[in-house]
Amino acid sequence: MSTDHSASGPALGYVYQFDRATYNLFQSSVDVVEIGIEDIDDVSVHYHNGKEIREQDKSTVKSNSPLSDRSVALWKTLHIWAETIKRDPTILLNTEFHLVTNGSISSKCLAKRINNVKEIESAEIICNELKEIIPTLREDLIGYGNTLLSISEEQLKNLIIKISIFDKMSSEFGGDLENIQALRVFETNMKVGIFDQMKGWVTRNIRYSVENKQRPRITRKDFDKELKGLFRKVNVARLTALIEPFDIHVDINKYDSYGFVKQLDWINADEELIRESILDYLHAQDTRMKWSDNDTVSETTLLLYENDLKRCWETARRRANRQPFSSLEIKGQECLDLTIENNTYIHNEILPKSISSGNFHALAHFSMEKEPVIGWHPSFKSLSKGKS
Numbered sequence: 193m194s195t196d197h198s199a200s201g202p203a204l205g206y207v208y209q210f211d212r213a214t215y216n217l218f219q220s221s222v223d224v225v226e227i228g229i230e231d232i233d234d235v236s237v238h239y240h241n242g243k244e245i246r247e248q249d250k251s252t253v254k255s256n257s258p259l260s261d262r263s264v265a266l267w268k269t270l271h272i273w274a275e276t277i278k279r280d281p282t283i284l285l286n287t288e289f290h291l292v293t294n295g296s297i298s299s300k301c302l303a304k305r306i307n308n309v310k311e312i313e314s315a316e317i318i319c320n321e322l323k324e325i326i327p328t329l330r331e332d333l334i335g336y337g338n339t340l341l342s343i344s345e346e347q348l349k350n351l352i353i354k355i356s357i358f359d360k361m362s363s364e365f366g367g368d369l370e371n372i373q374a375l376r377v378f379e380t381n382m383k384v385g386i387f388d389q390m391k392g393w394v395t396r397n398i399r400y401s402v403e404n405k406q407r408p409r410i411t412r413k414d415f416d417k418e419l420k421g422l423f424r425k426v427n428v429a430r431l432t433a434l435i436e437p438f439d440i441h442v443d444i445n446k447y448d449s450y451g452f453v454k455q456l457d458w459i460n461a462d463e464e465l466i467r468e469s470i471l472d473y474l475h476a477q478d479t480r481m482k483w484s485d486n487d488t489v490s491e492t493t494l495l496l497y498e499n500d501l502k503r504c505w506e507t508a509r510r511r512a513n514r515q516p517f518s519s520l521e522i523k524g525q526e527c528l529d530l531t532i533e534n535n536t537y538i539h540n541e542i543l544p545k546s547i548s549s550g551n552f553h554a555l556a557h558f559s560m561e562k563e564p565v566i567g568w569h570p571s572f573k574s575l576s577k578g579k580s
Contacts, residue, residue, distance in 0.1 A: 208251035209234050210398075211366030212292060214391040216247075217415045218372045228409040229398050233272075238409075243286045248272065250293040251363060258295040259303040259357070262329060265293075266303055271336035273351060274343050281347060289355045294363035307357040315349040322348075374419065377539060379490055386422060393418055444470055451558035451576065458569040459524035469553050476550025489538060497538050498565075501555055504534040505566040513570070524568040531566075 213229045216237055220227065228236040233246040248269045252258040259266045273289050297303050302321070309315050326337030340348060361367050365387055369375065375383040394415070398408045447453050447470045456466050483489040508530035517523040536548040543551075558564040558576045569575060 205249065205251045208249050208294065208363065208366065210391055210395055211364070212247065212249050212361070213366075213410070214387065214394050215366035215372075217394065217410060217412065218374055218387070218390070218419075219367070220412050220415075224412045226409045226411045228407065229394075231408050232276075243288075245288045245290055246273070246276070247290040247292055250291070250295070252293065252295040254295070257297050257301060258293050259291070259297045259301065259359070261302040261325070262333065264333065266291075267329070267333045267336040271339040273355075274339045274348070277343050277347050277351060278339075284347065284350045284354065287354065289351065291355065291357045292361050292366075293357075293359050294361050295359060297357070297359045303357050306352055306355050309352050309355070311353070312349055315352045318352050319345060319348050377493065379488070386419075389422060390415070390419060442471070442474065447473075451562075451564060452553040452556040454575075455556045455558075455564065455568050455572060456528075458521070458572065458575055459528065460521045461525070461528075469549065472546045472550035473553040473557070474550070476547050476554060479547055480551075493538060497536070497551075498555065501536060501551055502566060504536070505531045505552065505555070508534070520570050523570055524572075527570075528568045531568075 209229055213227055213235045216227050216235060220237065223240045225238050225240055228238065232244075234249045235247040237245040237247070250258050250265045250269075257263070269291050277284060291303070302318075302325075305321075306318055309318055322337070322340060326334070326341065329337050343351075362369070365384075369380075369383050369387060372383070372387075375386060378386065394410055397410055397414075400406075401408045444467050450470075450473075452473060453466060453470065456469060461469075480494070483494075484491075505527075509527050511530055512523050512527040515523070515526065517526065531552055532545075532549050534548065536543050536551065552566070555565040556567055556572075564572060564576050567573065567576070
């Protein structure tokens with residue numbers, strides 16, 4: 193039994209418009225005021241200076257080119273833009289025309305040749321080609337072709353110059369998710385989640401505008417405000433949700449031989465401080481494993497975080513060294529205190545003190561195979577190698 197999919201094409205096309213609008217909002221520059229959906233075109237971008245982009249979107253699930261030389265998608269789009277120019281020729285002064293598809297177009301097709309036009313001479317060649325093709329179009333496309341002939345040749349040439357055609361634009365996000373700078377610090381799954389949430393917000397606001405007889409547009413200011421709020425929620429949830437209370441019932445004596453514990457011994461740290469440091473170290477290691485297992489924090493982000501910790505320690509060490517303490521052990525205690533009191537951040541979120549402390553001790557840890565990155569005693573490098 194066959195299934196009628198006649199409605200699936202238009203439905204996918206409508207969804208694609210919201211993908212493209214959301215993608216454009218993510219990528220919009222500071223001079224963009226707002227973006228419309230089904231307003232003056234499928235999607236439209238409006239700038240402070242009055243310039244605008246009118247975008248036609250063509251989504252396809254077929255393997256063949258959606259913008260072949262005699263396709264409805266191509267000729268209907270040219271028809272729509274020509275009709276707009278007939279109504280108001282002045283839009284050619286401040287408008288770009290974009291034709292966007294998730295499909296692939298041939299390098300030799302008419303659409304690609306239109307996209308490559310940059311000056312009047314090449315535009316004139318395309319105009320002549322269009323005039324030759326129009327009489328040979330099938331009946332349902334002739335009307336679209338005749339619309340092009342109803343505007344002046346100068347207008348048609350200027351229209352062609354202002355057309356840009358983009359293919360292979362993702363059918364899931366309206367573009368390459370990796371190119372969105374605002375999402376660059378997030379893992380792929382988080383990027384998808386944030387994009388989907390913002391697309392849902394865009395959809396709801398457009399629906400509200402239509403229901404209340406307002407223009408179906410989203411201001412960049414409102415989008416940025418909502419995105420910043422979402423970032424705050426995501427950053428808090430994605431890190432602190434995985435920082436769980438740690439089981440304090442551990443045998444502290446098992447860790448006497450650990451390098452970071454030896455570092456504390458070298459500065460005569462008391463037993464309570466050593467106990468807390470061991471718990472913080474274990475808590476931080478456990479949390480880091482959860483972040484890695486859940487793809488919450490990338491290894492690149494953790495490396496940047498460790499560099500920040502090292503800079504905090506370097507500053508603390510210089511401050512401790514400038515003070516005239518009575519012994520190297522007390523100088524080391526001051527270096528430790530100044531280091532641990534620092535707040536540390538991942539994705540602009542402040543981490544709990546126990547996690548920060550534990551990560552500092554992880555950098556102070558050493559073994560036979562691994563040297564310490566940071567240390568408390570002024571001579572920690574020599575001491576870690578067994579030299580007094």
